[in-house]
Amino acid sequence: METVDIAVETTRSGERPSLDPVTSPALPVHGPRPLDPSTVAVTAGRPPRVPGGPVNPPLVLSSTYVSQGEPPAGDLLYARMGTETWSPFEEALAALEGARLPGLVLGSGLAAIAAVFAQVPDDGAIVLPRHTYQAALGLADELAARHGVRVVRVAVEDTDAVVAALDQAAQGGARGLLWLESPTNPMLEVADVPALVEAARSRGFLTAVDNTFATPLGQNPLAWGADVVVHSVTKYLAGHSDVVLGAVVTDDPELRAALHAYRTQHGAIAGPSEVWLALRGLRTLALRVERSQATAALLAERLSAHPAVAQVRHPSLPDDPGHARATRLMRGYGSILGLRPVGGREAADALVAAVRLWVPATSLGGVESSLERRRRFATESPTLPEDLLRLSVGIEDAEDLWHDLDQALRGL
Numbered sequence: 324m325e326t327v328d329i330a331v332e333t334t335r336s337g338e339r340p341s342l343d344p345v346t347s348p349a350l351p352v353h354g355p356r357p358l359d360p361s362t363v364a365v366t367a368g369r370p371p372r373v374p375g376g377p378v379n380p381p382l383v384l385s386s387t388y389v390s391q392g393e394p395p396a397g398d399l400l401y402a403r404m405g406t407e408t409w410s411p412f413e414e415a416l417a418a419l420e421g422a423r424l425p426g427l428v429l430g431s432g433l434a435a436i437a438a439v440f441a442q443v444p445d446d447g448a449i450v451l452p453r454h455t456y457q458a459a460l461g462l463a464d465e466l467a468a469r470h471g472v473r474v475v476r477v478a479v480e481d482t483d484a485v486v487a488a489l490d491q492a493a494q495g496g497a498r499g500l501l502w503l504e505s506p507t508n509p510m511l512e513v514a515d516v517p518a519l520v521e522a523a524r525s526r527g528f529l530t531a532v533d534n535t536f537a538t539p540l541g542q543n544p545l546a547w548g549a550d551v552v553v554h555s556v557t558k559y560l561a562g563h564s565d566v567v568l569g570a571v572v573t574d575d576p577e578l579r580a581a582l583h584a585y586r587t588q589h590g591a592i593a594g595p596s597e598v599w600l601a602l603r604g605l606r607t608l609a610l611r612v613e614r615s616q617a618t619a620a621l622l623a624e625r626l627s628a629h630p631a632v633a634q635v636r637h638p639s640l641p642d643d644p645g646h647a648r649a650t651r652l653m654r655g656y657g658s659i660l661g662l663r664p665v666g667g668r669e670a671a672d673a674l675v676a677a678v679r680l681w682v683p684a685t686s687l688g689g690v691e692s693s694l695e696r697r698r699r700f701a702t703e704s705p706t707l708p709e710d711l712l713r714l715s716v717g718i719e720d721a722e723d724l725w726h727d728l729d730q731a732l733r734g735l
Contacts, residue, residue: 360419360540361609368415368602380411382599404587408595412602416560417572419539419605420552424579426572427586428598432535432555433458434591435569438582439531439551440500445470448492448499448528452479454510456533457702459502472499476704479503479519480512480645486522493526503549504533505542506645509697509713511636511661513645516652517547524548529578535559535688540612541655545574551582558688559658561604562611566597611690611718615658618724619716623660625725631670631732633710636661659687660714662694670735671696671710677731680723687715692724 358366370380383406388399399405413425420426429435436459443449449463453476466472477488485501492499501523505514516532523530532544535555544552554560556568573579586592623637638649639656649656664670675683675694682693694714697703716724 363418364415364540364608365606367418368411368413370411380408380599380602382595383408384595402595403590403592406595409593409598412598412605413570415602415605416539416554416570420534420572421543421546422552422572422574424572424574424576426570427579427582428556428593428601429569429571429586429591430593431567431591432456432553432557432569433462434586434589435553435555435571436533437462437589438571438585438591439502439553440466441585442529442578442581443472443500444498445472446497448473448475448497449502450475450477450485450488450492450499450523450528451502452504452507452512452514453477453706454479454507454512454704455502455504456508457700457704459533460704461702463502473497478512479505479507479514480648482515482518485514485519489522489526489528493528498527499529501528501530502533503530503544504536506536506638506649506657506659508533508536509659509661509711510707511536511638511643511645511657511659513638513648513652515648516542516544516549520544520548536657536659537653537655538608538612540609541653541657545572550575550578555688556601557686559612560608560688561601562608562688562690563600563604564686564689564691566600566604568593568597568601612655612658614718615716616655618718618721619658619660619714620656621721622714622716622725622728626660626662626728629729629732631665631735632662633665634661634663658716660716662712662714663708663710664712664732664735666710666735668696668698668709671712673735674712674731677734678727680719680727681714687713689715690718692717692719 386402390400409428416426463474467474475488475492478484505516520530529550531551532549533553535558538559551571551573554570556570571582620639623635623640626632627635637660638645682691684693685695694712697711697713698707698709
């Protein structure tokens with residue numbers, strides 16, 4: 324029932340060489356080379372090519388399927404267990420993550436997190452970043468209170484601190500989960516995911532990576548040995564702020580079966596219409612991410628020189644603490660910015676009120692640019708700065724977004 328916060332401020336010497344996830348043998352292959360992820364996003368999960376057949380998988384609205392006698396394995400029976408509308412999305416996401424097994428779509432990102440956390444035994448342990456999705460922190464604390472799970476919060480960018488936390492959590496032979504976000508939400512800290520996966524595995528811990536911020540285009544943690552990858556499909560994968568979904572991807576058949584059982588038994592299922600929309604959104608993922616990442620880097624550079632800005636966080640900036648590691652491990656720096664204006668919390672709230680194109684709203688990853696002050700939520704980590712704004716960069720014109728921010732900052 325214990326929650327511990329570890330923030331050792333040391334630096335690990337000796338960076339690991341990069342493991343290039345693009346060369347994962349599980350990615351679809353066309354001719355002598357793997358397909359580029361941008362191509363996979365468009366082509367995976369399509370129906371068979373037959374004369375007169377549809378290009379897109381159909382949306383099937385049925386809760387029940389015809390069945391009698393002993394049901395053969397894999398037959399559709401009831402939509403809580405599986406549907407033909409889920410499968411194309413699950414196959415496409417698995418292909419993007421370089422997995423050999425289909426993913427599993429769930430009713431929300433939090434449902435996906437809960438399915439993974441449920442694999443931790445009572446009296447086990449969860450090691451997770453002190454700055455991570457607030458609902459994940461809350462769920463971990465609930466498991467600590469109700470099931471005796473030991474929760475250790477750590478500065479995930481400090482590899483030595485995480486290894487020390489794993490050693491502490493594994494005392495007495497305890498088993499559990501290393502939960503990673505990289506970059507973290509909302510502080511944008513970058514973890515050495517390959518090194519931490521190796522450390523967790525050697526101590527008998529599962530490793531899960533929330534890949535929502537980076538997307539499968541930015542990194543593929545399964546290629547580094549992670550046991551499971553988690554997504555809030557609501558964000559970049561669906562991309563249009565019109566569905567709430569989550570997903571998990573793993574190459575471990577037993578773990579997949581356990582996650583599938585959780586989804587079925589807890590009713591953490593998705594509606595077919597939402598999943599169909601998510602697959603449609605997935606087709607443009609590469610275009611949206613390419614545009615929003617480029618704009619985010621441009622805005623980060625300009626904001627870092629703005630007299631009304633006290634701090635900017637984005638891994639593209641050469642002086643950002645996560646720059647070197649992100650450059651080594653990721654294929655892109657992401658589309659989320661952290662911004663702290665001069666003037667503290669009052670200035671942050673004034674900036675949110677002054678923008679006209681940016682949407683004051685929670686969530687992220689949509690085509691529209693949005694921003695919010697994160698500590699307005701009482702459930703956020705107490706170590707998060709009160710004045711931190713999280714900016715989700717969309718696909719609008721970069722100059723229009725800049726001028727809107729600039730006029731708001733000049734008015735502070």
